[in-house]
Amino acid sequence: MTTTRDSTPDAAHEPRGLDVARVEVVSFDLDGTLIDSRTAWRDGFAAPFARLAERYPALLDLGDSAHVHDRIFQKYLIEIWERVRGEWSPDYVRDGWRILLDRHAISDHAAADAAYEEYEATWPAMMRLFEDSLEVLETVQRRYPLVLLTNGNATHQRMKIDAHDLEKWFHRVVVSEEVGLVKPDPAIFAHALSAPLDIFAAPSALHVGDMRSQDIAGARAAGWQSAWINRGGAPADDEHHPDIEIASLSELLDVLGLR
Numbered sequence: 001m002t003t004t005r006d007s008t009p010d011a012a013h014e015p016r017g018l019d020v021a022r023v024e025v026v027s028f029d030l031d032g033t034l035i036d037s038r039t040a041w042r043d044g045f046a047a048p049f050a051r052l053a054e055r056y057p058a059l060l061d062l063g064d065s066a067h068v069h070d071r072i073f074q075k076y077l078i079e080i081w082e083r084v085r086g087e088w089s090p091d092y093v094r095d096g097w098r099i100l101l102d103r104h105a106i107s108d109h110a111a112a113d114a115a116y117e118e119y120e121a122t123w124p125a126m127m128r129l130f131e132d133s134l135e136v137l138e139t140v141q142r143r144y145p146l147v148l149l150t151n152g153n154a155t156h157q158r159m160k161i162d163a164h165d166l167e168k169w170f171h172r173v174v175v176s177e178e179v180g181l182v183k184p185d186p187a188i189f190a191h192a193l194s195a196p197l198d199i200f201a202a203p204s205a206l207h208v209g210d211m212r213s214q215d216i217a218g219a220r221a222a223g224w225q226s227a228w229i230n231r232g233g234a235p236a237d238d239e240h241h242p243d244i245e246i247a248s249l250s251e252l253l254d255v256l257g258l259r
């Protein structure tokens, strides 16, 4: 699975090849990497969407709840994210619900806000680790010090970390809102390697994440190696090139020679 580093790293559009021998510290993203956030958000969307659709049946013309969540609601959240390009706030999700109604000619922010409140009260309990997350954390931390490097609101991220007792696996937990830096800013990667982890130089760090624009772009800008976890088999893009692409977290154990 592993290949040696290409002598012309940027020449090809393929992953350049992870240099495993260089890896001394491993960093993980949280949402979509260790925790199946997308499924929790999709499932949490169902009840408030059904309640809105009882009141405004035209919403059902858009498709079922999972379709509306994945193909429409998420698109609105990405639109908001593109506009903000900074720290994420739960308020933006409220805007997402409002846009969902506004764009379909329903002027009812009170209903949108009620749906948002119900959604926010529902999805946290639906957060689950991916089935291989614990095995991978447990195995990788026996060989390498670990960092958790996550973008997001401190309350939400700490809630997820605590609910799954994740902190014990990591030498450092970095939550963007707590440090005032956001991936892909290379400064948050540099912060992750501040004392006592400053014994590790950037090229010895490997970051594992699911979002190319945040995890891969940021790691590369910081001089780290990167592994892109692509569970859904998304096509490669021409912009962000990880050193290696993996289809599951457990594949990382093969890549690092840990099983």
Ligand SMILES: [Mg+2]
Binding pocket: 029, 030, 031, 032, 033, 209, 210, 211
């Ligand atoms: Mg992620």
